[in-house]
Amino acid sequence: MQPSIVILGAGYAGLLCALQARKLLSADDASITLVNKHFYHQLITQLHESAAGARSDRSIRISLPSIINGKDITLVKGIVQTIDTKNNLVLLENNKSLAYDYLVVALGSDTEYFNIPGLKEHAYTLKSVNQARLIRTHIESCFARFPYEQRPELLRFVIGGAGFSGIELVGELADALPKYAADAGIDVSRIELYNIEAAPGILPGFDQQLVEVAQRSLESRGVKFLTGQPIVKVEDSIVHLRNGESINTETMIWTGGVRGNQLVIDAGFNTDPRGRAIINQFLQSPNTPKVYMIGDCALVIGENNRPLPPTAQLAWQMGIATGKYLYHDIKGGTKAAFIPHIVGSVASLGRKDAVGKVLKSYRMYGKMAYMAKEASNIRYLTKIGALFKNEPFSSTLSNVSQ
Amino acid sequence: MQPSIVILGAGYAGLLCALQARKLLSADDASITLVNKHFYHQLITQLHESAAGARSDRSIRISLPSIINGKDITLVKGIVQTIDTKNNLVLLENNKSLAYDYLVVALGSDTEYFNIPGLKEHAYTLKSVNQARLIRTHIESCFARFPYEQRPELLRFVIGGAGFSGIELVGELADALPKYAADAGIDVSRIELYNIEAAPGILPGFDQQLVEVAQRSLESRGVKFLTGQPIVKVEDSIVHLRNGESINTETMIWTGGVRGNQLVIDAGFNTDPRGRAIINQFLQSPNTPKVYMIGDCALVIGENNRPLPPTAQLAWQMGIATGKYLYHDIKGGTKAAFIPHIVGSVASLGRKDAVGKVLKSYRMYGKMAYMAKEASNIRYLTKIGALFKNEPFSSTLSNVSQ
CATH class of the missing domain: 3.50.50.100 (FAD/NAD(P)-binding domain)
Structure with missing residues (x-):
């Protein structure tokens, strides 16, 4: 045989x-x-x-x-x-x-949850189509419930981790959330989108120049970065940071490990x-x-x-x-x-922007990087x-x- | 002035x-x-x-x-x-x-909730765009959660009331739910769609012939009718009927009054x-x-x-x-x-079918009734x-x- x-x-x-x-x-x-x-x-x-x-x-x-x-x-x-x-x-x-x-x-x-108490129990992860659907339908229901419940945590979204996956998700949400708000007749200014990262900066491994381009692009779309800020505990809907502050949210997505x-x-x-x-x-x-x-x-x-x-x-x-x-x-x-x-890597930053490097030397950003990503x-x-x-x-x- | x-x-x-x-x-x-x-x-x-x-x-x-x-x-x-x-x-x-x-x-x-205990607290209603969004996003999240939770009540949908609004909603869901299932990779046979009505039949006020056409059309798409069956109580996710039976569901929508x-x-x-x-x-x-x-x-x-x-x-x-x-x-x-x-009324039965009467004499059903509804x-x-x-x-x- x-x-x-x-x-x-x-x-x-x-x-x-x-x-x-x-x-x-x-x-x-x-x-x-x-x-x-x-x-x-x-x-x-x-x-x-x-x-x-x-x-x-x-x-x-x-x-x-x-x-x-x-x-x-x-x-x-x-x-x-x-x-x-x-x-x-x-x-x-x-x-x-x-x-x-x-x-x-x-x-x-x-x-990898790094033994952070409550993180596994209370955070979404994004490793399969089914998990993506879970996140998407949850976010949509947050916008649908907001006119009735008026709780700010329904429109407060927290992404843990500013690596490749985290930043790509943040970029996509920065573009998508305002559309959901408009559809639901909710003022776009009510949305809060946080990206929390334990390391001092976002996109570790990327050139500093590209990191700055990415951060500016996302901040211009309302993303709030909390870098150098490890999560120490997650309770039902509360994310506790090492500096003693906490964020109350219905949507915590963990991409950090x-x-x-x-x-x-x-x-x-x-x-x-x-x-x-x-x-x-x-x-x-x-x-x-x-x-x-x-x-x-x-x-x-x-x-x-x-x-x-x-x-x-x-x-x-x-x-x-x-x-x-x-x-x-x-x-x-x-x-x-x-x-x-490794011929390079390109991180998308939503529907219109991206940053990337090819063959470790040539840096790209904006439309051209986005095209490379699609390619x-x-x-x-x-x-x-x-x-x-x-x-x-x-x-x-x-x-x-x- | x-x-x-x-x-x-x-x-x-x-x-x-x-x-x-x-x-x-x-x-x-x-x-x-x-x-x-x-x-x-x-x-x-x-x-x-x-x-x-x-x-x-x-x-x-x-x-x-x-x-x-x-x-x-x-x-x-x-x-x-x-x-x-x-x-x-x-x-x-x-x-x-x-x-x-x-x-x-x-x-x-x-x-009108007819003083049925728990009905107001636990049922969705469909009287505004915002309520429709609440129902839609809830249904989508039921399909998203099912692969993880496997609870049959996530795929069991109960519409209370078989009047005009109830039947139109049932018809629309009969067409939509299988699409949601297919999208989520869930076997369509897992869906259960109930229509509960206290009166002996559906669509009160419509000609008996049209009622039968409508009922057959919806039953052929898997709808289960429980007519002559008043709801006596609704608990968190349980609908109690007068005959002593109960239905466990995550989605109860009340159109009955x-x-x-x-x-x-x-x-x-x-x-x-x-x-x-x-x-x-x-x-x-x-x-x-x-x-x-x-x-x-x-x-x-x-x-x-x-x-x-x-x-x-x-x-x-x-x-x-x-x-x-x-x-x-x-x-x-x-x-x-x-x-x-009152020049007539046409009830849609989903994306392709409808029943109606015009000027109290001419009965319509099927494609033609659907076209009249759209018109x-x-x-x-x-x-x-x-x-x-x-x-x-x-x-x-x-x-x-x-």
Whole structure:
């Protein structure tokens, strides 16, 4: 019988891994099983748009059966409970299990709450289409209730965390909230939008010049930044800050931390203190080389010897690389070490603005950065499309040997 | 000084009265003041569409300043507290008052809860754009929360009352709820939509044949009717029926009763047991002929000696007639008694179906009835438009003398 590849998670990393592996390996070479919580792939880099009502949920949810149709990839809808590396088994809900010869763990990240009391219980998070819908419908109901209840906390919105995800969400809300107010016949000046960050400034890792551009853009749209201000406790609707002040709000959204996946820790894999799986240069778990760990659940060290932040482009590259590694595992040949190519990053700041850097040197802001951001989204969909259509996929193998 | 006309309420009756009066009376003849809670007129016959998300709030809210612009009608935004008929004064919030020579009370109806315990506290009502938004955002949040909470009552929707408003809302929801489910990735079969009615059947006053068409149309879309089944009590999320059964729901919407306006009773006007103002054939309060009572707050007796149900077309005709009566009050001439012309009624059953009767004889259903319903809505807007534009308004006076 041919070897079985089981891939856990159909996010950017897992889906591209499955498509790349199937591109290189025929159904006779290996079976491929893709396990995912939903029957859809999620464009999670667009979730901030969905949470603010600027994009439909449907456009962010891509049917997995339609992508893998006719490709001899078995899709299993299920939630992974544990990984049994001794017996090469994945255990799903309802006592179902899947045997594997090669396992790819691409289960994404968990939220890091830094043990802040009440934060997990009282804050929304934005890691799925369903969570985005929860946030969006909650915000809309705040505006609908305000004319009856008149409580200022209904129109006070607090985003915890000024990293990439937090700032993109703040930008989107800065554009969307005034529209909701106008629709509900509420004076726009009643809206309060806070961004709270423990670090001294917003967008850590970005050039200071871009940070200032972003901050000015958002402040001009009414955003109030509270930087250098850790959250110390969250009660039902009260966010307590270290300086003793507190903010009363019906809407607290936490984007302030990510960590590896608890399932990876529970399965006994080695992780760093933030729960990210330790992997070798071929993205394998060092002691169990038949297990690949890719995407946000894994730790990748960058050129400056510091961990790379978990991003879609990194997950995407790890997925493609692992598809190729699996080909070499089964068909032979030499693997080349994984080298991430971070070509830049662009943070959107709402519907019309963005800041970004490309190839670590060229800075962008405003309309041009926004266009680049849109282009990167389109590029991803094109890439899935190319793998999906079985069209010639340029430099499929050559990249590995670079 | 010229006499002052004060009109309370800019609904169908009040707005058309103001426009008609100003059409016939110059600014030198009379001042006209229109008092309304909002700066907008509401197309309340379309609220069921807004509540179900099938129509934008903006299209139902028509700016009053834009309608009365340049017409020498003074718009006062305020909530009427009391009417002092002894001193010809209307008292508003914040101790403001308005003196009148002629008063038109067009304040609409209140909801009749029939003293059912808990109903007022726990049920939504659908009498304004703001209430429609409250219902719509609540329903959307039920679908958003369901994947997390899995409680069936989140997807169980109960409409109390199977009169005109109740059935129109049920029809709209029968079309809208499956779309919400699909959007949220929820199996449509999980939705439950109940219509509860104390009377033995739905749509009282409609021909039995049309009632059956309507019921079949709605049942084919999954609506469950519980007729002859009064609600005896409503607890937090539990609707108790007389037969001892109860329904657990997060969404109870009450459309089952209207009564006159409490303000009319409080001001000492005579009313019938349902709180509707007693009026004479010229729509005046019998003992205070300088006060007209029109629209849903007034009692109009039909040909068969029974009260006419409060409808937009009746309110509209009363508004137009009163505009003409005010002309005669101030400029002289003979008033003709008000004779309602109920040309028929069409109940929409969602996005594609409707039932109706026209001129009491010709029955309609399906697409044709739906088109007639849409046409009647357009006709109303055209009528406002004609009065608004100061264009020749056909048979403005001749109708009165019919």
